[in-house]
Amino acid sequence: xxxxxxxxxxxxxxxxxxxxxxxxxxxxxxxxIGSGGAxxxxxxxxxxxxxxxxxxxxxITHKFGKAMVGSHKHGKAGNVDKKLAxxxxxxxxxxxxxxxxxxxxxxxxxxxxxxxxxxxxxLYISLVFAIILSFVAISMLKDVLGSSKSGNADSGPSRKxxxxxxxxxxxxxxxxxxxxxxxxxxxxxxIGIATGYLAxxxxxxxxxxxxxxxxxxxxxxxxAAGTELxxxxxxxxxxxxxxxxxxxxxxxxxxLMYLGSLIGIYLGVYGVxxxxxxxxxxxxxxxxxxxxxxxxxxxxMYLRQLGMLDIDPAWDVYFNMTSKFFLFFSGISGCLLILxxxxxSYMQRRGIQKTLRVVKETxx
Amino acid sequence: xxxxxxxxxxxxxxxxxxxxLAEKTGWPQYSREELVEEAxxxxxxxxxxxxxxxxxxxxxxHLAWEKELYLSFVTDTLCKKLENKNLIYSGRAxxxxxxxxxxxxxxxxxxxxxxxxxxASRQLGLSSEKTQEYLEALDEDVKKWVHYVHREQANDPSNxxxxxxxxxxxxxxxxxxxxNTAELADFxxxxxxxxxLEDIHLAARARLHLAxxxxxxxxxxxxxxxxxxxxxxxxPRQTAAATSISKALSSLEGCRENLCTxxxxxxxxxxxxxxxxxxxxxQVTQLAKRWGAAVxxxxxxxxxxxxxxxxxxxxSKPLSASHKDSGTYTGGVEDDGPDIxxxxxxxxxxLEELVAMGRxxxxxxxxxxxxxxxxxxxxxxNYSLVILGNLFLAKGPQASTRLTRELxxxxxxxxxxxxxxxxxxxxxxxxxxxxxxxxxxxxxxxxCIYTLVFSFQKPILNFIGGDLHEKWKWVAAVGMVxxxxxxxxxxxxVSGLLLKLIDID
Numbered sequence: 016x017x018x019x020x021x022x023x024x025x026x027x028x029x030x031x032x033x034x035x036x037x038x039x040x041x042x043x044x045x046x047x048i049g050s051g052g053a054x055x056x057x058x059x060x061x062x063x064x065x066x067x068x069x070x071x072x073x074x075i076t077h078k079f080g081k082a083m084v085g086s087h088k089h090g091k092a093g094n095v096d097k098k099l100a101x102x103x104x105x106x107x108x109x110x111x112x113x114x115x116x117x118x119x120x121x122x123x124x125x126x127x128x129x130x131x132x133x134x135x136x137x138l139y140i141s142l143v144f145a146i147i148l149s150f151v152a153i154s155m156l157k158d159v160l161g162s163s164k165s166g167n168a169d170s171g172p173s174r175k176x177x178x179x180x181x182x183x184x185x186x187x188x189x190x191x192x193x194x195x196x197x198x199x200x201x202x203x204x205x206i207g208i209a210t211g212y213l214a215x216x217x218x219x220x221x222x223x224x225x226x227x228x229x230x231x232x233x234x235x236x237x238x239a240a241g242t243e244l245x246x247x248x249x250x251x252x253x254x255x256x257x258x259x260x261x262x263x264x265x266x267x268x269x270x271l272m273y274l275g276s277l278i279g280i281y282l283g284v285y286g287v288x289x290x291x292x293x294x295x296x297x298x299x300x301x302x303x304x305x306x307x308x309x310x311x312x313x314x315x316m317y318l319r320q321l322g323m324l325d326i327d328p329a330w331d332v333y334f335n336m337t338s339k340f341f342l343f344f345s346g347i348s349g350c351l352l353i354l355x356x357x358x359x360s361y362m363q364r365r366g367i368q369k370t371l372r373v374v375k376e377t378x379x
Numbered sequence: 380x381x382x383x384x385x386x387x388x389x390x391x392x393x394x395x396x397x398x399x400l401a402e403k404t405g406w407p408q409y410s411r412e413e414l415v416e417e418a419x420x421x422x423x424x425x426x427x428x429x430x431x432x433x434x435x436x437x438x439x440x441h442l443a444w445e446k447e448l449y450l451s452f453v454t455d456t457l458c459k460k461l462e463n464k465n466l467i468y469s470g471r472a473x474x475x476x477x478x479x480x481x482x483x484x485x486x487x488x489x490x491x492x493x494x495x496x497x498x499a500s501r502q503l504g505l506s507s508e509k510t511q512e513y514l515e516a517l518d519e520d521v522k523k524w525v526h527y528v529h530r531e532q533a534n535d536p537s538n539x540x541x542x543x544x545x546x547x548x549x550x551x552x553x554x555x556x557x558x559n560t561a562e563l564a565d566f567x568x569x570x571x572x573x574x575x576l577e578d579i580h581l582a583a584r585a586r587l588h589l590a591x592x593x594x595x596x597x598x599x600x601x602x603x604x605x606x607x608x609x610x611x612x613x614x615p616r617q618t619a620a621a622t623s624i625s626k627a628l629s630s631l632e633g634c635r636e637n638l639c640t641x642x643x644x645x646x647x648x649x650x651x652x653x654x655x656x657x658x659x660x661x662q663v664t665q666l667a668k669r670w671g672a673a674v675x676x677x678x679x680x681x682x683x684x685x686x687x688x689x690x691x692x693x694x695s696k697p698l699s700a701s702h703k704d705s706g707t708y709t710g711g712v713e714d715d716g717p718d719i720x721x722x723x724x725x726x727x728x729x730l731e732e733l734v735a736m737g738r739x740x741x742x743x744x745x746x747x748x749x750x751x752x753x754x755x756x757x758x759x760x761n762y763s764l765v766i767l768g769n770l771f772l773a774k775g776p777q778a779s780t781r782l783t784r785e786l787x788x789x790x791x792x793x794x795x796x797x798x799x800x801x802x803x804x805x806x807x808x809x810x811x812x813x814x815x816x817x818x819x820x821x822x823x824x825x826x827c828i829y830t831l832v833f834s835f836q837k838p839i840l841n842f843i844g845g846d847l848h849e850k851w852k853w854v855a856a857v858g859m860v861x862x863x864x865x866x867x868x869x870x871x872x873v874s875g876l877l878l879k880l881i882d883i884d
Contacts, residue, residue: 022844079860083867084864094795259859262843264843281875
């Protein structure tokens with residue numbers, strides 16, 4: 016890969032358009048799923064030859080601006096618990112700091128020893144990505160299939176863990192009015208650290224933050240999504256500042272992603288209104304699983320670059336292409352499924368404008 | 380003709396007090412225990428709902444549907460029990476039933492824990508310690524139930540008309556107090572409120588009727604009734620059910636007319652008086668068409684103000700003599716006579732207009748303030764926007780602005796939905812000249828920035844990650860943190876306006 020300067024790749028028109036497409040697909044998916052989008056955009060950029068740490072840094076910066084606009088809208092709808100966000104943020108900063116330190120160490124430490132630039136950090140990001148998102152996708156699929164079997168397809172999330180956590184009365188115990196929950200600070204802390212660490216490592220803190228708020232703290236889904244976005248704004252700002260200080264943010268990538276994502280997100284949100292919840296969860300989990308497969312396929316390539324696996328370097332191109340195929344297949348097919356529903360509903364909405372009226376003379 | 384609703388804590392002598400009052404007055408008495416038995420007999424899975432709410436009080440579509448069904452069953456059963464418009468009902472959160480219907484005597488009982496333990500221990504044959512544990516757990520469960528089913532706090536004093544502490548008051552004296560209070564004129568339900576009660580009953584029967592119909596069972600529907608006209612809103616994914624809903628409702632006794640509107644969401648439009656020809660309504664329906672939303676109208680008459688004068692107020696015309704003569708206070712609920720629209724502040728005419736456009740989600744008249752509006756709409760949690768129109772007209776412009784703002788805050792806190800003033804509607808949600816100008820200006824700004832960045836990639840990248848960055852690390856990092864949200868905001872506004880232009884937002 017040709018570099019224009021330091022860590023930044025040379026950008027031609029085709030690569031630029033692919034980044035816009037990544038942004039669009041990521042935007043549609045993140046609008047539809049409610050969080051994430053980075054799970055598609057980060058590996059997507061890596062497949063285009065962007066170093067893992069630069070992809071994460073550019074993505075976290077992209078998310079920062081997006082969250083700033085989005086959380087304002089959620090705030091208007093009363094879905095943001097600022098007090099809860101402030102508590103999680105306090106601990107999330109520790110997580111981000113850990114993530115930035117590890118990423119920088121692996122990026123710098125792995126180069127200059129005859130190894131491919133950034134291979135250490137690429138491997139590390141890919142591994143964390145594959146492990147965490149496999150867990151998320153499988154849990155989601157189990158949830159959907161379980162609820163289908165029980166015939167209660169739209170049952171809400173389980174309260175088992177939240178009820179158990181509510182019994183922990185270790186001071187200080189804090190009440191969150193908007194989220195309508197009371198919880199010990201000691202339960203909040205690990206959630207904050209984990210959210211910050213994942214946001215800083217793979218740029219998808221929301222995948223841990225939102226389910227943790229719902230399942231562990233018992234926060235209503237809409238408030239969890241709104242609060243996470245509010246949180247993402249500050250975590251994104253901190254992450255962007257930290258990575259920008261290290262010189263890893265490629266502003267061109269961030270700007271190109273915006274071109275697609277800010278339109279995509281509107282269409283994704285629109286999709287949520289017209290598709291039922293079970294379908295949303297099913298599509299989401301399948302897309303994430305395909306993204307995990309895509310990232311897993313790239314792992315042998317990074318292992319070889321680090322000298323940990325003895326395979327022909329010529330195979331790199333095949334690993335990369337297969338990984339890219341799975342990623343784009345998952346994103347494009349998921350995006351198409353959502354867009355088909357959006358268009359169908361848009362046409363239907365224009366077609367049906369009349370209220371059905373039945374008048375009956377009743378015996379008074 | 381009083382209706383007395385008594386809420387007491389579990390094993391807190393509520394049924395005993397109700398029985399005592401019934402013996403004194405001869406009014407029919409009904410308890411939650413009987414209600415539960417009847418629910419079981421009719422196949423309402425009450426215990427499953429209780430377990431779901433207590434164990435997992437997160438609103439799911441199915442749980443919300445079961446809750447609506449349960450509340451409809453309670454409303455229907457109690458309305459059927461009304462004899463000569465009299466009823467004494469005691470049970471869990473009884474005082475929160477029939478929300479929004481005034482002149483019902485809503486009573487709360489305060490019973491010392493020791494008294495309840497003694498009572499429960501005798502009934503259940505448990506030790507005092509075990510009984511106390513049991514009662515404490517039960518109180519927690521009831522609190523969750525009230526919070527979820529009625530969206531209220533169990534101990535909110537503003538929901539009661541009378542709260543009796545039984546620590547120093549005998550049951551006989553308490554019931555005497557209740558009898559005297561219930562016989563006051565304040566607790567005689569006037570004709571117009573009885574009509575409102577009939578509409579609430581019809582809405583409950585419609586929901587139960589649709590739930591029992593094979594083709595419409597399980598559908599999550601919005602149901603509103605006004606003057607025996609049932610308005611049902613359904614989701615686009617339930618389009619196939621629209622004809623079935625209409626067919627099912629045509630056999631519902633007491634339903635004069637039924638309207639089925641497909642809507643992805645609802646817009647709540649609150650105003651003191653409506654005019655079907657007003658520009659404001661045109662803007663609201665324009666937005667509703669774009670969002671695929673149905674519009675629900677609430678005519679809010681501030682307490683103590685005359686109804687029926689607002690059309691003239693809005694048009695700034697003097698009151699006509701005939702209107703002045705017919706301006707008797709009706710509480711906002713009009714008779715079935717031919718002059719309905721003259722007295723209802725344009726509500727009927729505006730609803731007709733919405734029906735013609737296929738955007739009606741029904742409407743109603745509410746007398747009071749924010750609290751009464753919340754009571755009238757709280758079972759519907761599918762609002763995307765609340766629009767506050769011309770309100771508190773008699774108070775003068777400044778007081779009207781302040782009271783409207785306060786109402787907006789109350790509705791926002793309770794419904795958790797964006798609330799805007801009608802004057803902001805155009806700038807926030809519609810596309811006009813100002814938006815076109817903004818789109819052009821912001822597009823130019825974005826075009827300039829993108830051209831600059833991509834024309835001077837090398838020096839910019841050098842500053843944010845190259846040799847220059849080594850010297851100016853902090854400046855580059857801070858600059859990035861300010862630059863990125865600016866881009867997101869400006870380009871976000873451009874993409875939002877573009878989609879607004881083609882009716883997708």
